[in-house]
Amino acid sequence: MGDLELLLPGEADVLVRGLRSFQLREMGSGGWNQQHENLEKLNMQAILDATASQGEPIQELLVTHGKIPTLVVELIAVEMWKQKVFPVLCRLEDFKPPNTFPIYMVLHHEASIINLLETVFFHKEVCESAEDTILDLVDYCHRKLTLLVAQSGHGGPPEEEESQYGTPMQELQKQAELMEFEIALKALSVLRYITDCVDSLSLSTLSRMLSTHNLPCLLVELLEHSPWSRQEGGKLQQFESGRWQTVSPSEQQKLSKLDGQVWIALYNLLLSPEARARYCLTSFAKGQLLKLRAFLTDTLLDQLPNLADLQGFLAHLALTEAQPPKKDLVLEQIPEIWERLERENRGKWQAIAKHQLRHVFSPSEQELRLQARRECQVKHWEKHGKACVPAAQGDRAK
Numbered sequence: 451m452g453d454l455e456l457l458l459p460g461e462a463d464v465l466v467r468g469l470r471s472f473q474l475r476e477m478g479s480g481g482w483n484q485q486h487e488n489l490e491k492l493n494m495q496a497i498l499d500a501t502a503s504q505g506e507p508i509q510e511l512l513v514t515h516g517k518i519p520t521l522v523v524e525l526i527a528v529e530m531w532k533q534k535v536f537p538v539l540c541r542l543e544d545f546k547p548p549n550t551f552p553i554y555m556v557l558h559h560e561a562s563i564i565n566l567l568e569t570v571f572f573h574k575e576v577c578e579s580a581e582d583t584i585l586d587l588v589d590y591c592h593r594k595l596t597l598l599v600a601q602s603g604h605g606g607p608p609e610e611e612e613s614q615y616g617t618p619m620q621e622l623q624k625q626a627e628l629m630e631f632e633i634a635l636k637a638l639s640v641l642r643y644i645t646d647c648v649d650s651l652s653l654s655t656l657s658r659m660l661s662t663h664n665l666p667c668l669l670v671e672l673l674e675h676s677p678w679s680r681q682e683g684g685k686l687q688q689f690e691s692g693r694w695q696t697v698s699p700s701e702q703q704k705l706s707k708l709d710g711q712v713w714i715a716l717y718n719l720l721l722s723p724e725a726r727a728r729y730c731l732t733s734f735a736k737g738q739l740l741k742l743r744a745f746l747t748d749t750l751l752d753q754l755p756n757l758a759d760l761q762g763f764l765a766h767l768a769l770t771e772a773q774p775p776k777k778d779l780v781l782e783q784i785p786e787i788w789e790r791l792e793r794e795n796r797g798k799w800q801a802i803a804k805h806q807l808r809h810v811f812s813p814s815e816q817e818l819r820l821q822a823r824r825e826c827q828v829k830h831w832e833k834h835g836k837a838c839v840p841a842a843q844g845d846r847a848k
Contacts, residue, residue: 456495459507465492466511471523474531474795475802477556478810486555489562496569509570513579518570522583525563526590526787532557532626534795538803540619545807550618552811557626564636571643578647584655586785588644592663594637595672601631602677632692635678635708641665642711645718648725654783659719660729666719667738669712673745678708705753713750716742717760733772740768 457465465488472482496508512518536557539545547553567587570576580587648656659665678689686697688706705713719725720739729735746761795802 456491456498462492462495462508463511466508466515466517469515469517469520469524471520471527474527474535474791475805477528477531477535477559478552478806483552483555486559486562489559489566493562493566493569496566500569500572506570506573509573509576512570513575516579518567518576518580519583521563521567522580522587522590523787525560525567526586527791528556528560528563529590529593530788530791530795532560534799535802535806536626538799539807539811540623542803542807545619545811547618547811549813550622552813553622554625557622557629561629561633561636564633564640568636568639568643571640574647574650577644578650582783583787584644584651585658585783586787587640588655588658588663589785589788591637591641591644592665592668594634595641595668597630598634598638598677599668599671599675602675631677631689635689638672638708639711642715642718645715648718648722651724652783653728656725656728658785660725664735666716666729667735669716669719670738670741672712673709674741676709678706703749705750710754713754713757713760717756721759721763731767731770731773736767736772740764743768 468488469485472479472485476482492508496506499506499508512521536553539553577584644651645659651659680687680694682694682696686702687694688697688708689695690707719729731739742760743764746757746764751757751761
């Protein structure tokens with residue numbers, strides 16, 4: 451097996467074919483853990499494929515076997531578990547797990563899936579293969595970016611080094627907060643790739659992005675706050691490859707990958723004919739969008755020349771009258787995964803937590819030894835994957 455091959459072609463095919471959705475109460479179970487491991491392998495192989503630039507078989511297999519909707523369902527299911535079940539687990543008085551790694555695996559599952567989606571959504575056929583679940587994925591990205599903006603207004607993401615908690619569960623809660631920040635940044639990239647397909651998205655999806663969520667205005671707020679940049683000790687730092695990195699003075703004018711994702715998403719949503727026909731430029735939207743003119747410097751335009759078209763659009767916008775809000779009655783699809791999962795599990799959060807306490811998160815010594823080996827594997831894949839991400843995805847932002 452070569453240096454850039456974790457999985458043989460036949461093995462990857464088997465793993466992709468086997469992907470399925472799990473109920474919330476099954477998360478952390480034996481079968482679920484096996485799928486989590488399989489996803490980590492597929493994740494790593496997809497990054498290595500993109501790095502090698504020799505075709506991307508994982509992306510092709512996911513499309514061929516119709517598994518992108520399955521990944522979206524699993525992504526939203528673990529998001530709901532984290533919001534609805536994990537807090538209940540943390541409050542249970544009799545929950546004192548000997549090892550928190552089984553819970554960490556569930557928390558990390560969301561990061562694994564969004565990372566895989568970020569890698570493969572670069573290809574338009576992946577976006578198309580998401581079918582109706584693209585609406586749910588747009589909603590998911592909107593939730594993450596809204597939290598990112600809100601967090602940036604309260605001092606930014608939590609600091610890992612500030613973690614000084616007495617119990618393993620409290621430490622786990624802190625890790626979950628840190629993970630949430632990275633997940634939101636991945637969601638930004640996925641959203642940008644969705645906007646690359648704006649000419650082939652359904653009217654319902656466009657309406658969801660432009661009218662329901664007003665994503666252009668949200669993206670302006672992200673540029674204003676730039677939660678992935680900060681000043682630390684008088685030095686500029688940017689969050690890349692899972693950590694804060696100091697930017698040398700000679701590199702500070704260089705466009706970061708995440709800023710690039712925001713600008714390209716704005717370009718797609720404001721200048722594509724399909725989106726412009728659907729977007730209502732109200733007084734609020736006009737005021738927000740005109741803030742972009744201050745960011746469109748010559749240095750930025752040198753790095754993203756296409757933004758000259760956006761600059762022209764804003765100059766024209768400044769001279770036009772704002773539009774009144776549209777009141778059209780439109781029959782359209784709505785996202786259903788979150789609603790369905792909540793309906794199926796409403797009133798059962800405590801029961802799910804207690805079931806998992808007894809049957810999932812209180813493993814035997816033998817199970818703990820097996821999970822320890824899994825932990826070593828996962829950390830190895832994570833470390834290897836982060837080393838490859840810049841080469842695999844750095845150029846995709848532009």
